[in-house]
Amino acid sequence: MHNQQLLSQYVAALESSALCARLDAHGRVVFISESLQKQLHTDAAVIGTRFTQFIEPSNRDQLTDRINYAIEFKQSWNGIVRLVSATTTDKDSGAWFKCLTIPLFENEQLSEIVLLLQDISREVYLDELLNETRFDAVTGLATRVDLLNDLKKARAQCLAILDIRKFRSFVDFYGLEFGDQLLRAFSNWSAQYLSESRLNIYRLYGDKFAIAADFRMIPNLFEVHLQQYYDALAKAQFTVDGGDVEIDIALGMGVGRKKLIQLAESALAKAKKVFSGYQIECVKERDFSHSHQINWMPKIQAALDNDNFVNYYQPIKSSNGQHVDYYEALVRLRDGKNDLPPGLFLDKAKTTRYYSQITRSVVQQAMVQSERHQVAISVNVSIEDILNPQTVEFILTTLDQHPAAQLIFEITETESTEDFSAVEEFAQQVRQRGAKIAIDDFGVGYSNFSRLIQLHPDYLKIDGSIIKNILEDKSNASILNGMISICRELNIPMVAEFVENEAINGYLTQQQIEYLQGYYIGRPAPHISQWLN
Template structure:
């Protein structure tokens, strides 16, 4: 697609009323009648958090700023606003593939580290991008790319028809249908199990509760393979309640502290919150319960979340921040959530015995945690050198395959 063709579409096409960019219908028409061979789909990670926290008027202003930033970086390509926080970048052969990808990567970095000022606060609006290059059906493959990026937790996924790839949207769709059937069947036949892994250190035994799926052939499946399918099929809530029920019932009469993982969706869903509180009182486990929440979900921006965590702490429940050190870590996050434990992400721990930078970052986390009275937990402690380095630095607790692998709760 030539630049003059893009300019024509931008000038005379239907536009989105908020950003004044060509809208989804104009994008579809342009794509169908052009020779474009490169497409990037962009969305903003957690954009709905902004509307929820600041209101839709402020959310619209943030969206305008985002659209202006995108237009500035892709001045020589077609930029479209597909609706909500979704944008599309369409380019033809006049833009080299390497240049297009380099601009995409630069855009990712810029959005991830350049805050937007909102009501005297600095907020970040990191992007997730799916790119398709050289396919007959660019839109289908770009949509597949961005879904895959979300599924595996990446910011960018590129599918290039000129390179070997496993990109197969039809095959993936069939796989998702099969997984949904497997999950529904497992729910009906009670094949979701709770596993535990030890958290070593201190006088009181501690474990983390982890969900596993048992297939009909007795194979045990990691949540990495099925949880995203469960969320897509609206079955995640049922799995969360199973873990709560089984874990609370098992530890009701045991002198062990145990943790369960809650997502932002769990905490904002009143049904799940009510179920958690009901079972907490039924089994009397509050003072031995640790609730783990993951850094980077925008949790600290929700008044409902802060109120919920405050309620839990008033009942004796402890709070742990999981995977700290991923995303855009900040210590203010820990203070705002009044965490009891900081679980340092395995990406920092696994090479701490031979990577000076990772070691320095972890040392800073430990020093801060000690000053504010929080305990630290090293995740992914896989061998003795890692353990000894973590212990030397003053980390309080340790978790990983060096000590034990996750095993069924009753074993």
């Protein structure tokens, strides 16, 4: 009798504090705890009704079958269930529970079913958030979250990062939905192709993706698989919005035990600078560490103090003539016997006061050479230069001091949109002093044609990514044709960069592109006199 009283108190305590319910053998509610009533927004009036009314409708039959199967074999059922209020029509209402279903038998007959529940709605919500960060909404690929985990799990020693060349141009001309469709088509094809080599592809952001093996693959084998993928992609076509699209990628591979993403990013940056066919750029940890041991700031400061920033000049030729029409000034850092390209130091200088001094050095040298040889020379100016009052004042003063100089200021098109009023004012001021304006890298980024019309540059330089494989890529040709139509309408001469061979030169000449620049026309050289002679 004493044990029976204790047992009754235990049961009462459990029922009052826990999320629980008791059902009869037919699944009707004989007891429901007050805490569970609150969760389900119901009351004791549900006594005698079937508990299945609270199970989320889309899973009701499936869960009922599982529970009945367990009871038939006199077993408990432990699982996850979503319960909703029987009176609501809101599909998003309800909560998730761990549910322990315990059948009670008397004389081998089912007497009652006890349900013990634990609210896990917050855990489910956090899992959903985690899944949203783990998987990309557009492509369905795993994201950087899984990439980091998989690299650690596999103890990876190699990683590739790629992006789609001129992807922004696709979006500019065809729209965001077209871009999303292209990303999905590319992702599906890549995931299927790479899986055969046990490689996984991840979307990092935008048009940037990562490729990693699902085991500790040796670098040589990894590079072989990447090259096969690269070659296959060059022959692939993707059907997007009813049309066939060919794409090209820049691909970089990092090899090392640490900082794999940084190594692969560095390799990708190299691949994007120079198109060298379907070749994979590779950066190894030991090489990366050595190159980054250089402290560039003392080198830059010393070069400024000793006038060791020198201009190289690359010729730009009219397509309907044999003579050079003007030259582009390209900065180099003279380090002993080596003249280092700007890719090594210019980005590092941009965050310091030295950057404006480098710009002034380039402009000063270009003006002197232009005046001395009576030739036109173009120099690159960034939005940082245009927004720097001291740099602008230096340019204007130097133009006044060299009235015979023929300067062309090239403004990067993607940068010029950041503060167009400052760009417009700068253009007006230098034009008053006889200089001209060119828009550089046109066709990449978010081209703003209304601003282009408003600025009306004297030259428009086509982005090199469009020209590099113009003969193999029909979409590049379509983009170029659209740009030609716009420039013809606005009466703006075009300059094509990256003219690397006779075939590209012939094609662009046939298209009547006014000016050509590239290694086929002439490589940069430190003295203009080399070209004049």
